[in-house]
Amino acid sequence: MRCHARIRCFIIVALAILMMIAGNPALAQTLGPDGAPNPTASKMNEQQLLQQSPRIEGDIDQPIERARVLIQPAGRAWDYFHQVTLRWIGAIAILGMIAALAAAYFIMGRLRISAGRSGKKISRFNSFERFAHWLTAVSFVILGLTGLNITFGRITLLPLIGPEAFSSMSQIAKYLHNYLSASFVIGLVLIIALWIRDNIPRKVDVDWVRQGGGFIKSKHAPAGRFNAGEKLVFWFALGAGAAVTVSGVLLLFPFYVTDIAGMQIAQVVHAVVAVLFVAVIIAHIYIGTLGMEGAFEAMATGEVDLNWAKEHHDLWLEQQLNKEPLAARSGPSSVPAE
Structure with missing residues (x-):
């Protein structure tokens, strides 16, 4: 009797389950014959499917190891970083730097030569040094703009110019970014070799830092050929340049050295360092052009006004004058750059 009672109970429960499934087609679709989730169902919870390990594990006959990866959960974190986190980092760093420089300009104005121009010139950078600088600078500006297009192009340019124009522009930007990276590395190596000493x-x-770097008009900031601020930019450029170069090579030649996870790390390093690099160079460009009178001439013509050199690089000027007396005339000086 007990056996018959158990059989009747089982039949009743089975019928109840069948009636529930029949009344809920979505549930019937998501469950397979063995009661496990059906991966081909039109309505399937991804997390529910992933929880079926080791049922979803298996072998694949694919000779290329990286092609065997069908699902990589870390890719979701990388995608979120690229689509959200990186944009916030870039916006805060770059727009924050622009805002800070704009505030400095409106508060302090342009840093003028306090004694006025003397009309006498002294050579600061020779032609080869200027070539190395401009090779690096032009390459960096193009790399920066084309790289920022990868991060911000979809949310800024795409709505303005449309998908076809944005696609064509991005294709050109990709080639420029890939090929001009070589000229940037060459220029960076030349700058390091020329100026590291x-x-x-x-x-x-x-002492330069204690005196406010020359931005406090009542205090004199002594400096050699490069002041402390320029040295900070130099060493930052060296470190950041090395980081974007190594990570960039890994991205240009994928999977030769590392796997998918390593490629994702390389892209994160490349992107974060690059946006910080752009922010620092914006400040460097501002000081060398709009922020300081007479500074741009050093890289434009290779010569600077004597009074400018006295105010910003007095120790270097003294060394140059001790080598050979300054010609008492306006125009190019006979004093060679160190």
């Missing part, structure tokens, strides 16, 4: 930190740099 003059950018070694010295005691005078501490």
Whole structure:
């Protein structure tokens, strides 16, 4: 009797389950014959499917190891970083730097030569040094703009110019970014070789910082060929340049050295360092052009006004004058750049 009672109970429960499934087609679709989730169902919870491990595990006959990866959960974190986190980092760093420089300009104005122009010139950078600088600078500007297009182009340019124009522009930008990276690396290596000796930190740099870097008009900030601020930019450019170069090579030649996870790390490093690099160089460009009178001439013509050199690089000027007396005339000086 007990056996018959158990059989009747089982039949009743089975019929109840069948009636529930028949009344809920979505549930019937999501469950397979063995009661496990059906991965081909039109309505399937992804998390529910992933929880079926080891049922979803298996083998694949694919000779290329990286092609065997069908699902990589870390890719979701990388995608969120690229689509959300990186945009916030870039916007805060770049727009924050622009806002800070704009505030400095409206508060302090342009840093003028306090004694006025003397009309006498002294050579600061020779032609080869200027070539190395401009090779690096032009390459960096193009790399920066084309790289920012990858991060911000979809939310800024795409709505303005449309998908076809944006697609064509992005294709050109990709080629420029890939190929001009070589000229940037060459220029960076030349700059390091030319100026690393003059950018070694010295005691005078501490004094420069204490005197406010020359931005406090009542105080004089002594400096050699490069002041402490320029040295900070130099060493930052060296470190950031090395980081974007190494990570960029890994991205240009995918899977030769690392796997998918390593590629994602390389892209994160490349992107974060690049946006910080852009923010720092914006400040460098501002000081060398709009922020300081006479500074741009050093890289435009290679010569600077004598009074400008006295105010901003007095120790370097003294060394140059001790080598050979300055010609007492306006125009190019006979004093060679160090």
